[in-house]
Amino acid sequence: DAxxxxxxxxxxxxxxxxxxxxxxxxxxxxxxxxxxxTMMQGLELLAYFRNRAPLDDSGMPKDRFSAExxxxxxxxxxxxxxxPRDSAVYFCASGLVAGGYNEQFFGPGTRLTVL
Amino acid sequence: xxxxxxxGSHVSVSEGALVLLRCNYSSSVPPYLFWYVQYPNxxxxxxxxxxxxxxxxxxxxGFEAEFKKSETSFxxxxxxxxxxxxxxxxxxxxxxxxTSYGKLTFGQGxxxxxxx
Numbered sequence: 768d769a770x771x772x773x774x775x776x777x778x779x780x781x782x783x784x785x786x787x788x789x790x791x792x793x794x795x796x797x798x799x800x801x802x803x804x805t806m807m808q809g810l811e812l813l814a815y816f817r818n819r820a821p822l823d824d825s826g827m828p829k830d831r832f833s834a835e836x837x838x839x840x841x842x843x844x845x846x847x848x849x850x851p852r853d854s855a856v857y858f859c860a861s862g863l864v865a866g867g868y869n870e871q872f873f874g875p876g877t878r879l880t881v882l
Numbered sequence: 883x884x885x886x887x888x889x890g891s892h893v894s895v896s897e898g899a900l901v902l903l904r905c906n907y908s909s910s911v912p913p914y915l916f917w918y919v920q921y922p923n924x925x926x927x928x929x930x931x932x933x934x935x936x937x938x939x940x941x942x943x944g945f946e947a948e949f950k951k952s953e954t955s956f957x958x959x960x961x962x963x964x965x966x967x968x969x970x971x972x973x974x975x976x977x978x979x980x981t982s983y984g985k986l987t988f989g990q991g992x993x994x995x996x997x998x
């Protein structure tokens with residue numbers, strides 16, 4: 768049963784520390800998305816990649832967030848330095864964008880708490 | 883541009899009652915529409931999708947949705963609610979065009995509560 772995996776599942780850190788979240792997309796999927804979910808803002812798209820190339824990262828605070836795909840099996844989202852307002856659940860999703868279905872498969876999320 | 887509006891951030895029903903979660907969409911191209919469910923402390927899971935085939939779409943866990951172009955709606959229903967249906971439900975529409983191809987725009991979500 769193919770699924771998106773994310774690590775860590777929970778992360779508690781102090782303000783100013785670097786945080787790295789990892790995602791392994793489903794094998795064969797060509798598109799990877801990073802979302803942030805909070806009570807106030809709901810589900811926000813931060814960035815997404817097609818065939819490992821970044822297509823859109825306009826949803827990310829550029830000064831502290833960065834997203835990369837070093838290879839087809841790994842996507843990373845990094846926050847440096849972290850701030851309390853970054854506390855949220857971060858989801859990775861992957862999909863095979865072909866023929867218009869655009870279905871996305873979500874990972875379980877990383878719950879980030881910045882103290 | 884494409885967007886969805888979910889009417890009602892909270893819906894409460896009794897076990898065994900009809901579930902109706904409302905979603906209206908706006909799309910400049912033929913829409914592809916999705917319903918996702920999120921259980922506590924989990925990621926979103928696809929319930930069903932409409933991709934221009936049959937207008938009545940059946941999904942998992944007894945849910946279905948009907949695409950009505952004249953009403954620009956894609957409401958989610960289930961004839962009889964179960965306690966295990968308590969979750970948050972998201973409607974989404976594909977974003978069309980250029981490098982946005984593959985993106986989904988999500989609604990704000992509707993929290994479904996099921997009472998015994």
